[in-house]
Every structure is written in structure tokens, then in C-alpha cells.
Amino acid sequence: MARADGPRTANGPRTGGGPRADGPGTGDEGPVGGSGRRFAPWLPGVLIVGGVAFDLSTPPPYTAAPFLAAAPLIAAPLHPLRLTALAGALAVAAACLLAEFHGVRDWAQSATEIATVVTVALLALLINRIVRRGSKRLASARGIAEAAQRAVLPVPPARLAGLDVAARYVAAERDAAIGGDLYAVQDTPHGVRMVIGDVRGKGLGSVEVVAIVIGAFREAAEQEATLEGLTLRLERALQRERARRADIEQAEGFITAVLAEIPRGDSQLRMINRGHPAPLLLDGEGAVRQADPEVPALPLGMGDLGAWPDRVEELPFAEGVTLLLFTDGVSEARDAQGTFYDPAVRLRGRRFAGPVELLDALVADVERHTGGGTADDMALLALRRAPVAPGVDRGR
Template identity: 60%
Template sequence: MRGGGPDGAQGGPGAGGGGSGDRRSGDRRSGGRESGGRESGGRELGDREPGGQESGCRKSGSPARTRPRPRKTARPSQPTIAPGGTTRTLPRERALVRALPPLLLVAGICFDLLTPPEFTASPLFAAAPLITAPFFRLRTTVATAAVSCLAVLVLRMSHPFGGPDVQVITEFVTMLTVGALAVVINRVVRRGDARLASARSIAEATQRAVLPQPDPRIGGLDIAARYEAAEADAFIGGDLYAVQDTPHGVRLVVGDVRGKGMGAVAAVAVVIGAFREAAEQEATLEAVAQRLERALAREGTRRDGLDAFEGFTTAVLVEIPRGDEGTVRIINRGHPEPLMLRADGRLCVLSPSEPALPLGMGDLGTWPDRADQTPFPPGATLLLYTDGLSEARDENGEFYVPATRLGGRIFPGPAGPDSLLATLVDEVRRHTGGAATDDLAMLAVRRPITVGD
């Protein structure tokens, strides 16, 4: 039986500021000197936990001052993007399209009845089936074309002011031609839709094969994952994630291949395949990182000169040891820093003790990987993400800062990780106006609260 705190995800007032600011000032205000702080590149890594273990995190709190970020030129507005990167039609636009053909028919009938025979409503009748063709089924298109032809024939022949027979025949033949053209357009569009549906089905199968959705419960941990590709109609791109339950504990990876879209899928497959094999076989997380390094170097040599293989990969490797109730080990290879959300709403930015180059850049030099160990208390959630989250920009070029947005918020219970990721996806869409500019992958891992905690 596990406890999870109050239901729902609540945000504390004013909490969560300073995710990108000077966290040293915020860490030292709570009283006296900081205990056990380490420095890496001039940035402190945090306080010691009550048990004396090093947390390895920089706290994100509201007292901290934020550093100014360089402003970037806003990207041009883009169409609204639905989940998975596809362009979506807004409900108002869809309702207008559906209402337009009957409105045109009614307008044509009224115009023809209220005007002399010298004026014709044929353009309105012709527009109705042409608008229907690309948006409706064949049956609806044929029915609209038939109504248009019948309306022209009946109205012109029964017009109270009369009309020349030649004009009636001409308009009727014109409507027959337009109706036939509408049917052809409908068939062409429907065949294109079928091909698109087939391509989407293949893309979905590719995503399930390369990036399968992890089970919500692995190794006693609550887990959730999200992936959204930047390219329209693409279900997989240059970001990756994987979760593996191994004899050494639960191991995870989140990474970002250079480039995006379908051109990066080959590198994603290489990294995921190498990770799953190494995670089972290697005794240490450092050895797993070296296996990934060698796999990318080997694949790069094999594909030398081919554009299909992207180069380096930024990644975060995580190990939650089996039987260990309080720590997590992390290796960061040039990737955005993970976040730790505690059960009480406190947030820590997990900075690496030593900076390291991304995977696949071994030609520039070799160095030993060293995993940082961080407390992972019950009720805490570890968030791994790619720069599609931290570099999402609004129309003014301002970045979305997850450390600032999440501080003080609580996502309790087994559904907490999924609720957290759903919240982030919604907030990023609102922040960017729905315009996806980069692939986005996220993993959230929560250590449940047990009866003895």
C-alpha cells in the first residue's frame, strides 16, 4: 500500500522562480553558510540532505535573481500544430467549411428569385460543389452538385420574368461540367488522404518499434514518457528515450541527435539499440556510456560520407540501483540538466559535477565518465527532457524555463509523472502558440511513497 499525498497537481503561489538565475544567493539565504556545497565551473551544486549525502543539485527558488537571456529574433507565425506535429483545423474553421455549401445554395436561390433574368446566380451554385469536394465524402459532393444543377434548371425555367431557352441550357451544361469536376477533385483528394494515412501508419509503427511507450510501472517506479516530433506528420525525429529494467537497477536514457526529423532516425535507432544491450550487460553506468560512445563512432565510420547518419548525440544516462531506497546516479553528456521535483514542491536542478562532451565526439579527446550520485527520496519525481522543452520560445523570443515554471508545484500519486508531462506539453503549446520548432522528448520517473517512509 502506497501513499501519494493529495490528489491533483497544485501550484504553490510564487513558487518556482529563479530556475535560470543565480541560485547561490537563493541557497544561502535560508540561514548561515551552506553545508557541503561543491563547485563546478563556478556554479554551486547544492546543500547536503538530512542524511549527510550530497544532493548534487542547485535549488530553484523564488528569491533568486534571474540572469538576462539573450533575445532572439521571433520566428514567423506557423499553423496550429496538433499533438504529434500535424496541422489541425480549429473547430470554428471546420464549422464554417461545413456550413458554406448550403449557405451558397440558399444565397443562390434567393438571388435568382429576387433579380431580373439578366442577372444569374450560377457562380454561387458552381462554388457549392467545388467547396464540398475537398472536405466531404463523394456522396455529399455528388448530392451538392445535383442540387446545384436542379436549382439552376428549375429556377431559370420557372422564373417569373421568363428567360431565353439558350441561357437556361448554357447554365445547366455549365453546372453539369462543374459537378463532374467536383467529383474528380474529390477522388484525387481522397486518394491523397489514403496515401497520407498509410504514411502515418508506417510512421506510427516505426515509433512503436524504435521508441516504444514504457510501462507505467517498471522496477517499482512510476514512469511516464512523451514524444512530439517537430516535422508535420512525423511521429519520430531526432530525440530519443528508453527505459530498461536490468539486474543492476532501472536504467534510463534521454538524448538528442544532431539534426531533427526523419534524417536522424538512423542515429536514434543506433543509440537505443546500443543502450538496451549495454544496460543489461554492463555492471556500471560509466561502462554503458562508453558502449554508446563506441557504437556511435563505429556507425559513423561505417556510414562515412552519408547524410543519413547524424553525428553527435547529447544524452543523460540514469541508474536507479536495485534495492537502493534513496539514490540515483546520473551521467550527463552535454544535455539539458535534469530536474528533481520533491514531494513538498521543492525543485532541484541536477547539474553535473564535471562538464562532458556529447556522445560521438570521441575524436576530440577521451576522458573518464563519472556518475554523480544524488538523493532520490520517496515521493520525488525525476524529470529528463530535451531542448525542445527548455528552448521553446514565444513570439517575443523568450524561452520556456521548466525550472521556473515547476517550482512549488506538486504532482502526487502514481499518475503524477503522466500529469506532469501532460502539463508541460500544454504549457509549451501555449507558450509557443502551437508552433513546434524542435523535437521534444520527456521522461518522468517517480519513487513511490511506501508505508515505511
């Protein structure tokens, strides 16, 4: 794109006529925020229009070729093939029309600029195909991960044997659906039983351990008459799988966990804590009680270090009280100054309509505390003994 008074350069001086700071740079920052995401799809058109305006309003040593070449490149990851091709065609047409408008004297310079825009437009089409293929694979992988999460950590029913129930799983990795945290709640002949735990370890190995524990819990919760027997079954399942499968690392076989049961028709809560963060009991008036175990115990999977009887803690669980169980992704979340999140303190004095509202508020509060992200996965489970009208049966 050379004007009649001489050739133009793509890297001319920036004094007075160069690209402004609020030009292309804005598009780079835009996708970070909500307004930026809305603006990003329009960026290819803005670059073409802005490039033409830049070309017409600046001295001859400046060229719009960088703007025009950037337009299809920006369109490639944002738009389908057809719109990317349209952006490339408009950029090439604008380059040709500008060269014609200014009157071409240096054909070699103008041809080079036009050829550059054409080449970049063709590369943008190739990039678009690669990005779209990768997006389809990623969508497929996400679908598989979501299906695996639903199979391993299914969403519990909102109402279970007279209890209001809610669960959440918040992965630390943005695109991950499941990690090393686990929860399960199940109505059994012995009452409503539940488990929440955190596998020591990361990666696929921890997910395998989660599947082993959940599978063992589903079966043993129905069969074992006592909570101690249920805990022992999980311990044996971990030891058996570790002995059978060499790919399960020793560190990934250890799980901090809380197992609990609420017998039907009973106002007691029974718990066994195996080295896990203490659950919380919240009443309807905003009071919070931390259910610390009387005697600390080693995590599940560490039975090789010694054998000792599990101690069941019994606590009152009246109507209107909510049991909150969570993994250390909540209690070890830190703010910018390194201060740990304390759910007992942060929830004290607050009232919630039900378990769903409690978990929604808690997840949002942790995100505010950390500034938008956590370094570890979070699993949360909340159950409330809902008040019932006189004469209403509490059956299944």
C-alpha cells in the first residue's frame, strides 16, 4: 500500500501517527472480563475499519497492513470457518482498494503488502480448522468427564428420608470435572449414611481411589449394621486395591474422611472422623458448632501402621439443624495475605433458607476470600433435618 509520493513501511515511526494504546491492545485485555468477552467477536471488524481509517488519516510512511492481517487471525479462534473466510476476504479487499485509492507507484511494495494479508488470511483458515477440531475434542473430553462425575459423584436427591440435602463439587482446575475429593449420601435400612473425603494425591490415580471408595461405600452402607463396620469395610477396600494394583501409589491410598449416619426417627447424629476437617452444625438462629472428634484418628488406608477401634461420636441433631461437611479445599483456602478461610467464623450469625442456599453462599464466600480461585478442590455436603407438621410421616 504505497501512496503516490513514495513507498510506505509497516514499521514506521510512532510519533503522532502510530497505533493508539486503546486500539488493538484493548482486544487483548477484553476477553478477561464480561464486557471484553462481548466485544471480542467484533474485534476483526474493528481492526479492518480501524486499519482503513488509520491508513487514510496518517502520512504515507504508515501502512494499514498489520491491522488488516490481524483481523482474520483474530477471527480464527473466535468464529466459524465462514466468518473467518469473510474476515480474510474483507481484509484483502480493503488492502487492494487502499492501494488503488492512493495510486500505486511502487508495485513491489504494494504487492508485498497485499500478499502478506492474503497469506495471513489463508493461515487463519488453517488455524480455524485446527482450533475447531481441538474444541470438538475438548467438548468430547468434557462430556466424558461430566458423565464420569455423574457416575462417581451423582447429585443426591433434594429430599431424602425427611432430610433436605445438597452437595457441591468445585474443582480447582478450571476445566476439570472431578478430582481427589469425594462425597456420597445414601438412604439405607440403618438410616441415612454419608461420607465425605479427600484423597492424598493428585491426578488420575486419586480419581481411581475415589471410585474405589465410593463403590465400597455404596455396598457396605447397605450391609453393615454399625458405622464402625462400615468404616472397616472402606479400610479393607483400600488395602485390598493397593495390594492388587501396583499403580496405586502409597500416598494416594490415604484418605481423610468423615463417615456419619442419621438413624431414621432418631434425633442423634453419629460420626467417625478419620483425620478430616471437623463438620459444622448450624441451627436456625445463626449459631455454629464445630464437631471436633474427642480422639484424633489416622486417615483411611493407614491401617498398616496399627489397629485401633473407631470411636463413634454422638451429637444431638434436632429439627432445623444443618450438618455441613466439607473438604480442606474450604478450610485451607487463603486470601492474598495468606489467611486461611474459617467457615465457622464466616457462617456464624447467618441464616439460610436451606442446604442449597447455604452451599451457594459458602462457595461464593470462599471465592471472595481467595480472590476468585482456590488451590484445591472443594467437596461440600449439607443435610438439614427439616421441621415437619404434626401427624406427617417421616418415612422414605
